[in-house]
Amino acid sequence: xxxxxxxxxxxxxxxxxxxxxxLRAGLLExxxxxxxxxxxxIIIVTGADGAGKGDVVHRLNEWLDPRGIDTQxxxxxxxxxxxxxxxWRFWRVLPARGRIGVFFxxxxxxxxxxxxxxxxxxxxxxxELDRIAGFERMLAEDGAVIxxxxxxxxxxxxxxxxxxxxxxxxxHWRILPTDWHSPKLHSRFREISERAVRHTDSAVAPWxxxxxxxxxxxDLTVGQIVLSALRxxxxxxxxxxxxxxxxxxxxxxxxxxxxxxxxxxxxxxxDYARKLExxxxxxxxxxxxxxEKRRSxxxxxxxxxxxxxxxxxxxxxxxxxxRLFRIFPVxxxxxxxxxxxxxxxxxxxxxxxxxxxxxDRSWYGRVLVERIEGYAREDEWKRAxxxxxxxxxxxxxxxxxxxxxxxxxxKEEQLRRFKQREEVxxxxxxxxxxxxxxxxKWDQYSAAVNEMVRRTSTKSAPWTLVAxxxxxxxxxxxxxxxxxxxxxxx
Amino acid sequence: xxxxxxxxxxxxxxxxxxxxxxLRAGLLExxxxxxxxxxxxIIIVTGADGAGKGDVVHRLNEWLDPRGIDTQxxxxxxxxxxxxxxxWRFWRVLPARGRIGVFFxxxxxxxxxxxxxxxxxxxxxxxELDRIAGFERMLAEDGAVIxxxxxxxxxxxxxxxxxxxxxxxxxHWRILPTDWHSPKLHSRFREISERAVRHTDSAVAPWxxxxxxxxxxxDLTVGQIVLSALRxxxxxxxxxxxxxxxxxxxxxxxxxxxxxxxxxxxxxxxDYARKLExxxxxxxxxxxxxxEKRRSxxxxxxxxxxxxxxxxxxxxxxxxxxRLFRIFPVxxxxxxxxxxxxxxxxxxxxxxxxxxxxxDRSWYGRVLVERIEGYAREDEWKRAxxxxxxxxxxxxxxxxxxxxxxxxxxKEEQLRRFKQREEVxxxxxxxxxxxxxxxxKWDQYSAAVNEMVRRTSTKSAPWTLVAxxxxxxxxxxxxxxxxxxxxxxx
Numbered sequence: 001x002x003x004x005x006x007x008x009x010x011x012x013x014x015x016x017x018x019x020x021x022x023l024r025a026g027l028l029e030x031x032x033x034x035x036x037x038x039x040x041x042i043i044i045v046t047g048a049d050g051a052g053k054g055d056v057v058h059r060l061n062e063w064l065d066p067r068g069i070d071t072q073x074x075x076x077x078x079x080x081x082x083x084x085x086x087x088w089r090f091w092r093v094l095p096a097r098g099r100i101g102v103f104f105x106x107x108x109x110x111x112x113x114x115x116x117x118x119x120x121x122x123x124x125x126x127x128e129l130d131r132i133a134g135f136e137r138m139l140a141e142d143g144a145v146i147x148x149x150x151x152x153x154x155x156x157x158x159x160x161x162x163x164x165x166x167x168x169x170x171x172h173w174r175i176l177p178t179d180w181h182s183p184k185l186h187s188r189f190r191e192i193s194e195r196a197v198r199h200t201d202s203a204v205a206p207w208x209x210x211x212x213x214x215x216x217x218x219d220l221t222v223g224q225i226v227l228s229a230l231r232x233x234x235x236x237x238x239x240x241x242x243x244x245x246x247x248x249x250x251x252x253x254x255x256x257x258x259x260x261x262x263x264x265x266x267x268x269x270x271d272y273a274r275k276l277e278x279x280x281x282x283x284x285x286x287x288x289x290x291x292e293k294r295r296s297x298x299x300x301x302x303x304x305x306x307x308x309x310x311x312x313x314x315x316x317x318x319x320x321x322x323r324l325f326r327i328f329p330v331x332x333x334x335x336x337x338x339x340x341x342x343x344x345x346x347x348x349x350x351x352x353x354x355x356x357x358x359x360d361r362s363w364y365g366r367v368l369v370e371r372i373e374g375y376a377r378e379d380e381w382k383r384a385x386x387x388x389x390x391x392x393x394x395x396x397x398x399x400x401x402x403x404x405x406x407x408x409x410x411k412e413e414q415l416r417r418f419k420q421r422e423e424v425x426x427x428x429x430x431x432x433x434x435x436x437x438x439x440x441k442w443d444q445y446s447a448a449v450n451e452m453v454r455r456t457s458t459k460s461a462p463w464t465l466v467a468x469x470x471x472x473x474x475x476x477x478x479x480x481x482x483x484x485x486x487x488x489x490x
Numbered sequence: 491x492x493x494x495x496x497x498x499x500x501x502x503x504x505x506x507x508x509x510x511x512x513l514r515a516g517l518l519e520x521x522x523x524x525x526x527x528x529x530x531x532i533i534i535v536t537g538a539d540g541a542g543k544g545d546v547v548h549r550l551n552e553w554l555d556p557r558g559i560d561t562q563x564x565x566x567x568x569x570x571x572x573x574x575x576x577x578w579r580f581w582r583v584l585p586a587r588g589r590i591g592v593f594f595x596x597x598x599x600x601x602x603x604x605x606x607x608x609x610x611x612x613x614x615x616x617x618e619l620d621r622i623a624g625f626e627r628m629l630a631e632d633g634a635v636i637x638x639x640x641x642x643x644x645x646x647x648x649x650x651x652x653x654x655x656x657x658x659x660x661x662h663w664r665i666l667p668t669d670w671h672s673p674k675l676h677s678r679f680r681e682i683s684e685r686a687v688r689h690t691d692s693a694v695a696p697w698x699x700x701x702x703x704x705x706x707x708x709d710l711t712v713g714q715i716v717l718s719a720l721r722x723x724x725x726x727x728x729x730x731x732x733x734x735x736x737x738x739x740x741x742x743x744x745x746x747x748x749x750x751x752x753x754x755x756x757x758x759x760x761d762y763a764r765k766l767e768x769x770x771x772x773x774x775x776x777x778x779x780x781x782e783k784r785r786s787x788x789x790x791x792x793x794x795x796x797x798x799x800x801x802x803x804x805x806x807x808x809x810x811x812x813r814l815f816r817i818f819p820v821x822x823x824x825x826x827x828x829x830x831x832x833x834x835x836x837x838x839x840x841x842x843x844x845x846x847x848x849x850d851r852s853w854y855g856r857v858l859v860e861r862i863e864g865y866a867r868e869d870e871w872k873r874a875x876x877x878x879x880x881x882x883x884x885x886x887x888x889x890x891x892x893x894x895x896x897x898x899x900x901k902e903e904q905l906r907r908f909k910q911r912e913e914v915x916x917x918x919x920x921x922x923x924x925x926x927x928x929x930x931k932w933d934q935y936s937a938a939v940n941e942m943v944r945r946t947s948t949k950s951a952p953w954t955l956v957a958x959x960x961x962x963x964x965x966x967x968x969x970x971x972x973x974x975x976x977x978x979x980x
Contacts, residue, residue, distance in 0.1 A: 054811060054812050057812045058807070058808050058812065061804065061807065062804055062808070065800075065920075066800065066803070066804070066807075066817055066819065066850075067800075067817075067819035067821070067850060068819075069817075070816070071812055071816060071817070073812055073813035075813045078568065078569050078570045078842070079568050079569045079570070080568045080569070080570045104812050104813065310555075310556065310557075313556070314551065314552055314556070317548070317551065317556075318548045318552070321544060322544050322547045322548065322561055322563055322594050323563035323565045323594065326560070326561060327556055327557075327559075327561070329556065329557035329558075331557070334824070334825055334826045335824055335825045335826070336824045336825070336826050352568070360556075360557060424511075429518045429519065429521075429522045429555070430555075
């Protein structure tokens, strides 16, 4: 890959000065059109030490309108970052639609550095690279333009530059002393990088190896690559427009997973009171123990309207110190959230080490309400199963305890509760016309829930189907399940 | 204050059960109306140890719709928080308009704890309390409803509870062992708290001392306080509606501060090249030194359209390692930003220790464009001077280096540059109809800039008026000023 780069290329000053104005005009024009498009752009600037990554970042900020650019350097890690899954820090700074993120450092850095330090074997590196490829594909499918620049230096040129820095430190005030490694490390770095580049060179996120021996050639080439990538993306956008697919009504399966939930299960009042006290006490102890061991927990509550999500969540939270948990109630996304991949808002709220985050509704909206109401296109909700499984896998790998609850009730029970709500004064605000509309689509939702449970009940993140016709039984089932998961984890 | 609380109050179980449904209905109704109002609500739950603060937080989440509540516990401090001015962690979690923030712990905790530990003297505590009072007033003027609950226990009742916990630890699984202090500390805590409560009891953010000896009385009282406060705020909102005041055209002063800027200052090309190299090299060294000493820097760029903000910023940033700085280009606020106090978005982007944040336009928009275009009411932009001075004072107190630049050019020079921009292909995207509209209001803006500079050039945060007719001169003036500030700070 690297060998294929044409070496020794250079551009004269005259040639450079003649070409730059046109290039800049093109870049600014593309950026201007980008703003009204829905495309987020990610430009990864990486490559050999001494190849001028920082200079390229500066140049992009000079040629493009810096007001539309967010330059991100992934360098120091804050505790808020290190206490969450490794990709959290990337998610939090992904560019919004219409903006350009220039990434100085990226998701490639950590696996390469860890391989270099011997903390990963080659096959572990490959697994990390697979994750990267999946991540980039997911962003690209969501519309992101991903431009990956690898600045390449020949071994000789790199050595020459190192000698020059050593001799004339005052000339190189832009260079951080820690940038320089030993020659031996360099050759190892080159080898690993090449593996990474080869492994993650894809149609949706291709690598561009740029010969960096001559500054003018390097910058012009980078500018042209960025310009063509932007133009190609904008053109494709115009040609296809948003894909609108007909809503497909989910087919009802034969006997579904939901059908198998035994809704007749119930608890007597005194039995309930005793168990509630028991499991709440236990949960309180376990959450403090988890806090001390810095194990986080993510709880997801989904279910039919009026299935008792709210009251079940309350039975869980009243057992937990308010310092340890926060609830994220999922409502319509804000415009900042809409300007990102749909998983962005959920990544955003992941808990820090030892803390608990409760999602009242969740990312599963993608394959439930967004699917049924047509807010997500068929290709979007279909690939969501995989995206969600990968997301949850990252949480579990990072040591989080994950609980997913579907609160199930019968259609008759729901009707009874809707009517009751309309009668009790302080519950009246809990029932809206939306609830009735959703109820009319019970069968469609049923089929979607069944498919969701089938496709996203993984070994590391299984669904718990809660028998909710009896609220008391449901609450105890939930508390018991959470306690069990925590006990197993600690 | 605390003595005045009526002790020994209690509510029978029957009475409680009779009153709760009506109270809940009222709370839910008020919360429902709140959602469509523009009022953010802050409920601070604090008070004596053992008084049941956590229980009250749970109760509020039970009686109100928890989906409209963000419970915030200010407990552990992350490094992202500790590397910024103390109020950053509060700003980042202030509730959006229409939402309720239940604060378990608050801006009161730190001053009280520091006074308790002997790190503050009484008069220093008072200064902190003044800042709190100012902060609350500012939020209230922006529409926030601030409800401050102090849960009070008599000394005897508190002692009784402590003994009970010691005897029956299993009964008190909700209580964190570290909650309990020695009796001596308790009496000291009570004394300091009383000072704090007295000092910060204001019409816009009054304290409510709630007798907490009886759980039912405590919870009912809290519920009723919250309900009346919400109703009063909603009523006021309806009665007054948003105050719309006529736009007042700023009067032109006699000889203004802007008039005194000598716009004839210029630099020859070779002099410029030499100085640019000199100050950029210096700036690079200084920013690394500041990074090592963990001193942050905030740079604010304001100026006439086409005054050269963009190119000046670039001359600054190209001297700085991309890992150390980020630019925040101020455009229209997002809806999340609009749902908060106007300073929220600027607090949001403050740099971490050792880092540099450049604001391309800034909070001064409040007293410039928002004033002239009537986006801010007269009372809003008038109080902004004070709010801004206080904000900047907090940055400087926290050790940040703050530079504020107004790039000044003459009206004739602006015209020349507008015309030039329209001619050069890659600059065409930099000129918009807005620019011409703003130019037509040159005199109004002039007067607003003069008033801004007069009112916000404080000793700790002075403005630098940049003579911008000659771009080269302007750039060197800016670089030089930044270097000087950094040198003085380090």
